[in-house]
Amino acid sequence: MVNFKLSNELSLQQELYRKFAETELKPIAAEADETETFPMDVWKKVAKYGMLGIPFPAEYEGSGSNNLSYSICVEELSKQDASIGVSVSVHTSLCSTPIFMFGNEDQKKKYLCDLASGRKYGAFGLTEPNAGTDASGQQSKAVKDGDNYILNGAKIFITNSAFADTFVAFAMTDKSKGTKGISAFILEKGMEGFTVDKDIPRMGIRAASNCGLAFENVVVPEANLLGKEGRGFGIAMQTLDGGRIGIASQAVGIAQGAINETIKYVKERKQFGKRISQFQNTQFQLADMQTKVDAARLLVWRAACAKDAHENYSALAAMAKLAASEAASDVTRRCVQLFGGYGYSREYPVERMMRDAKITEIYEGTSEVQKMVISGSMQVK
């Protein structure tokens, strides 16, 4: 991306994602939010056209594209429906990617092929009721028992959990070793003792699935240990680095979606005998907002390109997520303001976008966590 232009392949993929989102997501987004229903029919189409395996090679039944394309996909979907955007992000970045990066060949054949082809859906279980930003405080435990581990504990705020088939989940295998005592496991839906709770009522991304998990003496075969025992914390942190590209893309999508809706509205709405787009306040607000969103998008693309080039992208992804999520919250709030009373009403989508934006500053590392990662990379201690 020397000249900031997308290649022909990426342009055509962007066209696919955009058209798909406008045709399939736009008509259903408001109702899915209102009724807090995950749109499974649309989700199956997302899978059918290869949007659940974008950055993985054909060898594992992926679409054979890259992380930049994946980022563009999450942005385009999130312009219309941020719930579907985060579902694609979690499936791809948080479940398929750690299996791709840390799984052995058997695990990739058994789990990644189904995930990358979209036959099965993925989730990620790190956060616990008492371990959020301090993920090292894992209370879930996995105890070795012959060829198995016996897993006990609970997870919370697990995106995709109501319908996921495959979970990458974390638990303490040796509490005395602190973060070096955490291990990662691949769990399957339906394992005995593994239950998924009801959806947690939320402010935004209400169409997504987000539940708690409970593990009660779940027998996990040793073959489902992801990476080596005790390496789970590193796996979680590296996985979240990639996840931040997805969430940053979601945030850019929400913000751009809100701007697009607002441009349409201000050209129609008349007050004081003029279209409100003719007022300089409207013009300058939108100019300011678009500049922020473009800046955030370029940071996201830089991080995605660095990941594709196998460079260290941890701080780049953190900057992208910090900038994009703060832009999304700010932009959507200002878009509601430009709409006035109609923006606050549920007749228009900007209030949903404002509610959806907030979570991007919280999940997969709060803005404060991003600042820890960025300042750490600057050696500011």
Add this chain to the structure above:
Amino acid sequence: MKIVVYIKHVPDTNEVKLDPVTNTLIRDGLPSIINHDDKSGIEAALRIKEQVGGDSTVTVVCMGPPQADVALREALAMGCDNAVLLSSREFGGSDTLATSTIVAAGVAKLDYDLVITGRQAIDGDTAQVGPQIAEHLGLPQVSYAEEVVEITNDYIVVKRQFEDRYHIIKVKLPCLITALAELAEPRYMSVAGIEKAYATDITVLDYEAMKDVLPLEKIGLNGSPTNVKRSFGKQAKGAGTVLADLTPDEAVQAIIAKLEEKYII
């Protein structure tokens, strides 16, 4: 079964927007798309391929400047197997007759059991090129296809739209059909399909490659007898007048009176 689909890359007239301030057309950045009827033809071809199976292939053909490459990539990304671009400076300025002459020469170089074109293009609205290709190739043709009722290796049964009825036509292969947009709702490209599309070589046939069958005087401006006198938008036809309960003699009188009133006779 070898299926060839001829498509046209056209300006997206749905994207034409009026500037709310000046009320004029915004022409900048008007994107080009695969013509709607032609895209439906691609979908129909892909479904026939999936249904017939075996070593069936779909080859998509487009005539146009090098920028038409993207239309062929899109067709490949939907699932077409091969793509051919008919492109040459000598082809510029061709009307429907010269175009169909060139396309027929290109298609003649391919294996085919079934040729599908769109009914008409949204930028010209002539509906001439498909039927002309069939004539050049000496193929039986069914225009205005709205449904493929049955397909075998020997024949195809097509439901053909007509003004106030439809026809069910059974025709031997090889043949040509022209597709209506409603023949088949096109699928999306797939992400992997786009990757494959850009890994596939597009065959380019230029004048040099076809000059044995393409006399210069039959192509381009020289081969185009059409002169465009005037361009105009579509006019609504109106519902027409129905005269009911007339005897044959009264009906004749009524028609003659109408024709005289309009100075037609």
